[in-house]
Each structure stands twice: as structure tokens, then as C-alpha cells.
Amino acid sequence: MKIKKGFELREVCGEHIIVAYGRENIDFNKVISLNESATLLWKNIVDKDFNASTLADLLCKEYEVDAETAKRDAQALLDEWTNVGLVED
Secondary structure, three states: OEEOOOEEEEEEOOEEEEEEOOHHHOOOOOOEEEOHHHHHHHHHHOOOOOOHHHHHHHHHHHOOOOHHHHHHHHHHHHHHHHHOOOEEO
């Protein structure tokens, strides 16, 4: 998977949000706010191919979390990003 073209992470008033730009995202009307761990993941996968295992590995390296919990959380986040249209195959 990859982050779709036209989305970027910005910090606004201390919050990390995803903003859309470009014609391909003109109908994107959601505000996506990221917590600390989701922000870490986003920053580490920009312009890279990734999957849930990639995200889980990053979580395990940064936080004291077991592999099973990291994998479950990574898959949930990836499902959410897919559902709102932030990522593509």
C-alpha cells in the first residue's frame, strides 16, 4: 500500500491533521486528526510501500508493545485509512 497522492501531514495548533490538496481530492471533505503513534507511522511511511506488518514493526520499535497488540492496532489503523481513502494499493 501507499499513501495516496495529494495528502499530507500538517501541524495546526499543536494537533497533527491530514490535509488534502489537488484536483484528485477535491471532494475529500473529512478532517483526519492523528494521535502521536499514528503521526509517527505516517511520517515513517510517506513515499514508501507498506502494509500492516510494516506499521506493527514500527510500533514495536518505538513503543513497549507486544507484537500481537501492535499488529492488531496497525491493522485497525490501516483499515481506517483505507475506508476514508488515504491509502491505495
